[in-house]
Amino acid sequence: MDLARSLAAGAALMTLIVAVRYFAMSGVFAALTLRRHPKAGPAADKRPAQVRREILYSLLAAAIYGVPAGIVGALWQARGWTAIYDGAPHGFGGWLALPVSAFVFLFAHDTYFYWSHRWMHRPAVFARVHAVHHASRPPTAWAAMSFHWTEAASGAVVIPLLAFVIPIHLAALMVVLTVMTWNGVTNHMGWEIYPRSWVAGWWGRVMITASHHHLHHRHYRCNYGLYFRFWDQVCGTDKGWASELLPDHAAVLTH
Numbered sequence: 001m002d003l004a005r006s007l008a009a010g011a012a013l014m015t016l017i018v019a020v021r022y023f024a025m026s027g028v029f030a031a032l033t034l035r036r037h038p039k040a041g042p043a044a045d046k047r048p049a050q051v052r053r054e055i056l057y058s059l060l061a062a063a064i065y066g067v068p069a070g071i072v073g074a075l076w077q078a079r080g081w082t083a084i085y086d087g088a089p090h091g092f093g094g095w096l097a098l099p100v101s102a103f104v105f106l107f108a109h110d111t112y113f114y115w116s117h118r119w120m121h122r123p124a125v126f127a128r129v130h131a132v133h134h135a136s137r138p139p140t141a142w143a144a145m146s147f148h149w150t151e152a153a154s155g156a157v158v159i160p161l162l163a164f165v166i167p168i169h170l171a172a173l174m175v176v177l178t179v180m181t182w183n184g185v186t187n188h189m190g191w192e193i194y195p196r197s198w199v200a201g202w203w204g205r206v207m208i209t210a211s212h213h214h215l216h217h218r219h220y221r222c223n224y225g226l227y228f229r230f231w232d233q234v235c236g237t238d239k240g241w242a243s244e245l246l247p248d249h250a251a252v253l254t255h
């Protein structure tokens with residue numbers, strides 16, 4: 001197969017994978033939400049229309065995410081033109097390079113997300129682009145990839161570009177993509193998946209969970225981060241987390 005056909009096939013296959021992964025993850029967590037927290041589920045009020053909109057935007061985003069990722073994957077397989085490697089690690093750090101590179105990818109993605117997210121909250125940009133994500137009030141598990149196509153495109157190129165410059169093992173890259181998917185879904189469910197002891201402990205001080213991101217959807221001008229609270233804490237935009245989302249709290253927010 002020539003390179004152009006490999007790239008097209010890679011883009012199509014990856015779009016399919018991202019879409020199936022989205023339906024699987026969001027579907028499981030949306031069902032879990034209905035079972036465990038019916039008030040946070042789509043049946044509570046007028047949410048079916050919101051869920052339909054979240055799914056349509058997410059499917060468009062699946063193609064936008066899938067195309068650059070598929071092209072990078074095809075280039076790696078056909079030409080080895082990326083910094084991705086597999087097999088036994090032979091370079092600097094040995095196996096230790098795997099968690100280190102995964103962390104570097106996540107931190108770089110988080111940094112990009114934080115600053116571009118703050119920029120998208122400038123009134124003119126918000127109205128044209130980011131309002132799509134915030135139209136979900138509160139978001140559901142189906143909102144994991146519910147972004148305007150411009151925002152999806154700006155986020156879709158980050159991991160593929162990093163894969164050209166920072167050496168990463170295929171397994172570590174899979175971990176990065178899994179964390180990305182996990183956070184996208186669990187942070188938008190309207191309930192907290194981690195126990196209170198985690199959220200109130202070191203995990204919640206460092207990592208962003210649903211209780212933290214929920215405040216971004218409620219107040220807009222705070223809690224902009226993606227994976228880590230680091231930039232919010234450094235820049236004074238961290239407003240903590242919504243304790244009413246914690247597992248042992250009786251009420252689940254519906255506003």
Ligand SMILES: [Zn+2]
Nearest residue numbers: 133188213217
């Ligand atoms: Zn969000």
Ligand SMILES: [Zn+2]
Nearest residue numbers: 117130134216
């Ligand atoms: Zn926002």
